[in-house]
Amino acid sequence: MAGLLADLGAFARGFRTTIGHIFRKPVTQQYPDVIPPVQTRFRGRHMLMRYDNGLERCIGCSLCAVICPAEAIYVEAAENSDTARYSPGERYAKRYEINMIRCIYCGYCQEACPTEAIVLGHEYAFSDYTRDGLIYTKDMLLVPDPRQAPATSASAAD
Amino acid sequence: MTAGDIVEYVVKSAIIIVFLLTAFAYMTLYERKLVGRVQVRHGPNRVGPGGLLQPVADGVKLLFKQAITPRGVDFPLYILAPAISVVAALVTFAVIPVGPGGVNLFGYRTDLWLADLDVGVLFVLAMSSLGVYGIVLAGYASNSKYSLLGGLRASAQLISYELSLGLSLVGVLMLTGSLSLNDIVNGQGGTWLGFIPRWYILVQPLAFIIYAISGVAETNRAPFDLVEAEQELVGGYHTEYTGLRFALFFMAEYINMVTISALAATLFLGGWRGPFFGGPWWLLLKIALLLTGYVLLRATLPRLRYDQLMHFGWRVLLPLSLLNIVITAIGIVLLG
Structure with missing residues (x-):
């Protein structure tokens, strides 16, 4: 008889647990609808930054490409001239490509950069259907000119 | 029987079938939602507002699935089995x-029932046993x-629990003195x-508890779902079924749940009778x-082991249901 009562007690405890859980708020994150915030130091998609006057920070020194453990970065530098000036220094990055499939998002590039030109942002959902599509070129990485669209570049750089 | 009677029966049958199929569809959604909430999840909420169109999406998906017939099946029986399950479930x-x-x-x-058989309870029991053949x-x-x-387990389980299911109803039948479900509902009219x-x-509280437990076992639902124990038997009896044929088994299971619940309501909870309306x-x-x-049973209880199932059916439920009959008989004699 005592055994039966113990069994019934176990039943009651089980149902109290399950029924109690019905009234809890679900812990599921509704991912595509509600995107959870990432940590401030999260390392996502790269961005090539600009100065406030619109000039590119990158001076084409290739330190990022050298330190990159995955060899995902390719930089081809060119001389600035008075007629075509892209960055404050002598040289600028004529071509700047990152292979997003090779990149391991270690952040060494942003540590190596002497001008804080390359920064890892917060975007992380950028899958594609082709390998070629995931080699990001300078056009894709460069943030918009702050003189033309100040709001976007400021928020993307935080 | 006039032509009008035939039309009446056809219309009533159509209404019942449509009701049962809708109940089946939304029972699956309700179950997934409720089990989801028990597990602190949302459950399906992608198709339609709050996931309300999920059954439709599931149905369409199953409809367009390829109907695979494995090598070496006994084809006539293979096709017949899901049909038997569904028909037995619907007819009840x-x-x-x-x-x-x-x-x-x-x-x-008109009367709000399709058929008022003199042997209604017997008919229900017969049909629920017939459903076993499908499995x-x-x-x-x-x-x-x-x-x-899976099929062997089904036959063993159903023979074990059919007895207590039938015997649990005897108490009610003794009180009513009739096997007609209509008389049973009318016997529950009025108040104390x-x-x-x-x-x-x-x-008959004991009879109700025995009926509820046996009913869960009869429909092969958790915690008595040994017949389709995923972890041991892949899917049990419907392992080799795909698409619409598989859907029929699923349909039979859920319609049986609705029917067993409707029967419990009719026999023990006053059927359609209630206050106000x-x-x-x-x-x-x-x-x-x-x-x-x-x-909630499914969300709470783990599956029984096979020997526990047999022990519980034969050595606990069966003696209890016999005891209930004896007590009911003594009560009727003493109280007139």
Whole structure:
């Protein structure tokens, strides 16, 4: 008889647990609808930054490409001239490509950069259907000119 | 039987079938939602507002699935098995009264039941036993060890629990003196002391508990779902079924749940009778409550082991149901 009562007690405890859980708020994150915030130091998609006057920070020194453990970065530098000036220094990055499939998002590039030109942002959902599509070129990485669209570049750089 | 009678029966049958199929579809959604909430999840909420169109999406998906027939099956039986399951499940509902007799509907006088058989309870039991054939034949015809084991378990389980299910109803039948479900509902009309409904659950609580447990076992639902124990038997008797044929088995299981709940409401909870407003709404409410119980059982209890199942059926439920009959008989003799 005592055994039966113990069994019934176990039943009651089980149902109290399950029924109690019905009234809890679900812990599921509704991912595509509600995107959870990432940590401030999260390392996502790269961005090539600009100065406030619109000039590119990158001076084409290739330190990022050298330190990159995955060899995902390719930089081809060119001389600035008075007629075509892209960055404050002598040289600028004529071509700047990152292979997003090779990149391991270690952040060494942003540590190596002497001008804080390359920064890892917060975007992380950028899958594609082709390998070629995931080699990001300078056009894709460069943030918009702050003189033309100040709001976007400021928020993307935080 | 006039032509009008035939039309009446056809219309009533169509209404019952449509109701049962809708109930099946939304029972799957309700179950997934409720189990989801128990597990602190949302459950399906992608298709339609709040996931309300999920059953439609599931149905369409199953409809367009390829119907695979494995090598070496006993083809006639393989095709017949799901059909037997569904037909047996659908037919049972015919004898359940959903409202009072002699109601005026759209200027036409009709009874709110499809058939008032003198042997209604017997018919229900016969049909629920017939449904086992679908499962057993599916296991036998599939040419698969998992299906066969599932089918064998089904036959053993159903023989064990059919007895207590039938015997648990005897108490009610003794009180009513009739096997007609209509008479049983009418026997529960009125109140004691003016406010307690004369439902048989209050005089036959033990019988109700035995019926509820056996009913869960009869429908192969958790915690008695050894027949389709995913972890051991892949899918049990429906391992080798795909697409629409698989959907039929699923349909049979859920319709059986609805029918067992409707029967429990009819036999023990006063059927369509209730305060303020009688008729189908009360029956629907009682069925919904019992189905919620079904889902909570599944969400709470782990599956029984095979020897526990047999032990519980033969050595606990069967003696208890016999004891209930004896007590009921003594009570009837003593109290007149």
